[in-house]
Amino acid sequence: MPLLHTEDLTKEYQMGEVTVTALQKINLSVESGGFVAIMGPSGSGKSTLLHLLGGLDNPTSGEIYLNGEPLSKMADDELTKLRRRKIGFIFQFYNLIPTLTTIENVGLPLLIDGQSLQHHREHIAQLLKLVGLENRANHHPDQLSGGQQQRVAIARAFVNNPEIVLADEPTGNLDSNAGTAILGLLKRTCKEFQTTIIMVTHDARAASYADRVIFLKDGQIVHQIQNNGDRIAVDNLMAIMAHLEI
Numbered sequence: 001m002p003l004l005h006t007e008d009l010t011k012e013y014q015m016g017e018v019t020v021t022a023l024q025k026i027n028l029s030v031e032s033g034g035f036v037a038i039m040g041p042s043g044s045g046k047s048t049l050l051h052l053l054g055g056l057d058n059p060t061s062g063e064i065y066l067n068g069e070p071l072s073k074m075a076d077d078e079l080t081k082l083r084r085r086k087i088g089f090i091f092q093f094y095n096l097i098p099t100l101t102t103i104e105n106v107g108l109p110l111l112i113d114g115q116s117l118q119h120h121r122e123h124i125a126q127l128l129k130l131v132g133l134e135n136r137a138n139h140h141p142d143q144l145s146g147g148q149q150q151r152v153a154i155a156r157a158f159v160n161n162p163e164i165v166l167a168d169e170p171t172g173n174l175d176s177n178a179g180t181a182i183l184g185l186l187k188r189t190c191k192e193f194q195t196t197i198i199m200v201t202h203d204a205r206a207a208s209y210a211d212r213v214i215f216l217k218d219g220q221i222v223h224q225i226q227n228n229g230d231r232i233a234v235d236n237l238m239a240i241m242a243h244l245e246i
């Protein structure tokens with residue numbers, strides 16, 4: 001059984017008289033420990049798909065199954081618990097809390113879950129080291145660069161040892177060295193801890209780290225490729241993007 005699968009997943013937004021179809025009948029299946037990249041033009045539905053997969057928003061129709069269980073049948077408190085304990089989010093715009101320090105922002109999912117940061121000091125320190133922010137532990141977000149804030153968001157996504165990490169452009173604001181380090185980190189956690197990663201990206205180099213790349217256009221899956229070796233060739237991805245006019 002796949003860890004996560006969707007059946008005709010559809011999301012429409014009603015804007016006055018106009019209906020915007022953000023996702024149209026998406027059928028997607030992700031195995032535990034898989035690393036999936038989602039590519040597509042701006043407005044193609046990538047963020048919408050991540051939000052639905054993480055239970056942050058409800059589909060208009062269709063269903064999402066997690067370990068075979070339909071999310072729509074889960075009670076609200078069950079879904080909330082699932083989000084807090086099993087899923088890590090890296091949002092497109094980081095969503096850091098300005099009044100909290102780096103340590104507190106990283107620990108936020110634990111705080112919200114009613115746990116004390118005191119018990120997790122070492123774990124948080126380890127995560128900060130992994131993302132290269134050990135000497136920014138007591139800074140506030142406005143004292144950090146964009147790329148550093150992004151790395152805080154990445155550390156935060158892993159703080160609850162999630163089964164699934166949903167990442168929206170996790171390397172969008174990083175220079176190529178920091179980006180490579182983060183992608184390597186995502187790939188390693190995916191393989192070592194069987195963490196399932198679903199990552200939205202515009203960048204063919206970032207997508208090349210995934211096991212599978214899904215191309216979205218106008219809310220539909222228009223193409224998929226699977227890697228057969230260690231990495232998907234960046235040239236292949238660029239050729240497909242050009243062909244699909246992404």
Ligand SMILES: Nc1ncnc2c1ncn2[C@@H]1O[C@H](COP(=O)(O)OP(=O)(O)OP(=O)(O)O)[C@@H](O)[C@H]1O
Nearest residue numbers: 013015020021022041042043044045046047048049
């Ligand atoms: N809350 C909303 N209300 C109305 N329309 C929305 C809403 N959120 C998204 N949309 C529309 O749904 C479509 C998909 O949006 P989405 O944010 O998923 O795109 P995206 O692929 O993530 O784009 P980008 O690469 O620019 O982040 C767009 O046409 C957008 O205008």
Ligand SMILES: [Mg+2]
Nearest residue numbers: 046047048092
């Ligand atoms: Mg988006």
